[in-house]
Amino acid sequence: MEITSIKGFRDILPEETGIWQRLEAEARRVFEAFGFQEIKTPILEKTELFSRGIGQETDIVSKEMYSFKDIKDRSMTMRPEATASVTRAYIQHRPYRKYPIQKLYSIGPMFRHERPQKGRFRQFHQINAELFGDPGSKSDADIIFMAMYLFESVGLDDLTLNLNSLGCPECRPLFKEKLKGYLSDKMPSLCSDCERRAVTNPLRVFDCKVESCKEVVLAAPSISEFLCQACQEHFESLQGYLNGSDIRFVLNKRLVRGLDYYNRTTFEIQTEHLGAQNAVAGGGRYDGLVKLLGGPDHPATGFAVGMERVVALLTDKQAPEPKGPDLFIAALGEPADRASFKWVEALRKSGVWVELDYASKGLKSQMKKAGRLGAKKVLIVGDDELDSGRGILRDMLTKEQVEVDLKEVIEIIKGIF
Numbered sequence: 428m429e430i431t432s433i434k435g436f437r438d439i440l441p442e443e444t445g446i447w448q449r450l451e452a453e454a455r456r457v458f459e460a461f462g463f464q465e466i467k468t469p470i471l472e473k474t475e476l477f478s479r480g481i482g483q484e485t486d487i488v489s490k491e492m493y494s495f496k497d498i499k500d501r502s503m504t505m506r507p508e509a510t511a512s513v514t515r516a517y518i519q520h521r522p523y524r525k526y527p528i529q530k531l532y533s534i535g536p537m538f539r540h541e542r543p544q545k546g547r548f549r550q551f552h553q554i555n556a557e558l559f560g561d562p563g564s565k566s567d568a569d570i571i572f573m574a575m576y577l578f579e580s581v582g583l584d585d586l587t588l589n590l591n592s593l594g595c596p597e598c599r600p601l602f603k604e605k606l607k608g609y610l611s612d613k614m615p616s617l618c619s620d621c622e623r624r625a626v627t628n629p630l631r632v633f634d635c636k637v638e639s640c641k642e643v644v645l646a647a648p649s650i651s652e653f654l655c656q657a658c659q660e661h662f663e664s665l666q667g668y669l670n671g672s673d674i675r676f677v678l679n680k681r682l683v684r685g686l687d688y689y690n691r692t693t694f695e696i697q698t699e700h701l702g703a704q705n706a707v708a709g710g711g712r713y714d715g716l717v718k719l720l721g722g723p724d725h726p727a728t729g730f731a732v733g734m735e736r737v738v739a740l741l742t743d744k745q746a747p748e749p750k751g752p753d754l755f756i757a758a759l760g761e762p763a764d765r766a767s768f769k770w771v772e773a774l775r776k777s778g779v780w781v782e783l784d785y786a787s788k789g790l791k792s793q794m795k796k797a798g799r800l801g802a803k804k805v806l807i808v809g810d811d812e813l814d815s816g817r818g819i820l821r822d823m824l825t826k827e828q829v830e831v832d833l834k835e836v837i838e839i840i841k842g843i844f
């Protein structure tokens with residue numbers, strides 16, 4: 428019986444990888460211009476890293492993690508996001524001793540056991556950026572600018588930046604109390620998860636996807652009414668920077684994000700073209716996480732881009748261009764086959780995409796193969812051509828044929844491509 432891939436885990440086929448590569452290349456180009464350096468962390472971490480870092484009451488930790496016991500009975504988890512892992516690495520390797528501001532990006536797969544649907548997978552990929560060591564609004568503005576610039580540079584310009592402030596340990600407790608009070612009257616309308624959250628971690632009720640819970644939060648108090656002066660000033664200053672750089676945003680009082688580590692700035696970049704899974708990127712400030720995970724009291728801010736969603740938007744915009752080799756060498760007979768094999772390898776070393784026929788069949792069959800592959804040109808060489816030292820170069824589009832000097836063939840072909 429055929430073995431297929433696991434639900435929510437998908438193959439990214441060669442037709443799609445061109446867009447993935449372009450997105451990755453743009454992210455590297457843009458992020459490195461902002462002084463970010465790449466970090467690669469393991470996919471597998473101790474479960475405790477995420478349960479402590481992201482928060483026990485979040486959907487991610489409470490029901491979406493791929494966790495299992497290893498051979499020594501230790502609980503391991505396949506990373507559901509990158510921030511906790513990058514923060515662990517930051518604490519473990521102490522790069523801040525050399526440079527107090529650390530700007531790190533990473534690209535790779537994440538794993539969440541969510542219900543698969545359009546734009547939502549169980550293995551998905553993020554481009555992730557984290558900036559450690561600065562508490563101010565200017566670094567928030569800088570990373571938001573960077574995210575927006577990445578989208579602009581891949582050709583996505585109709586996205587909406589949603590912005591909110593979640594306050595700090597000074598002002599959030601007051602808001603939480605008010606919210607708890609509000610929710611305590613609404614228990615009958617809440618789902619069983621939210622009944623519990625309303626007591627343990629009321630902010631999480633804002634993330635709930637159950638309709639009756641969504642209705643309850645519509646009239647709930649919002650954090651913006653409770654921000655302390657320092658948080659208010661931080662938030663206004665951020666808006667000042669964004670306005671100054673012509674970055675348009677909407678203030679969204681209900682934006683709490685699904686992870687517990689955020690404080691002050693939170694943001695989400697949304698699209699109208701992907702249905703329910705409308706966030707192409709999300710992030711914010713998480714000043715308490717480094718300390719919470721056992722490190723020094725260092726502030727941080729960052730975001731992650733969901734690559735599948737960006738690729739879906741880019742694929743809708745532009746059909747991937749069909750790609751074909753630059754040259755196909757149709758060799759007829761053993762001497763030509765031997766001679767051309769040498770040329771193939773030499774041309775490939777200089778970056779020309781060359782294909783050949785492994786089975787060394789007849790001319791008709793090889794020309795058919797070249798056509799199917801979409802080769803731009805075909806070099807035809809048989810015994811006669813080898814004897815005369817002149818091969819035939821055929822342009823597959825115009826059907827024009829010219830003779831080429833086989834002694835110079837590598838230089839001639841390199842000159843064309």
Ligand code: HAM
Nearest residue numbers: 508510546547548551706707708709710729730731733
């Ligand atoms: P997040 O909002 O959980 O944040 O994920 C960021 C982005 O990843 C989402 O906006 C979405 O585009 C994509 N994403 C999330 N889950 C899925 C899924 N199941 N399928 C496809 N795409 C998905 C974080 O992960 C934070 N670590 C972001 C961050 C970095 N905050 C500070 N630094």
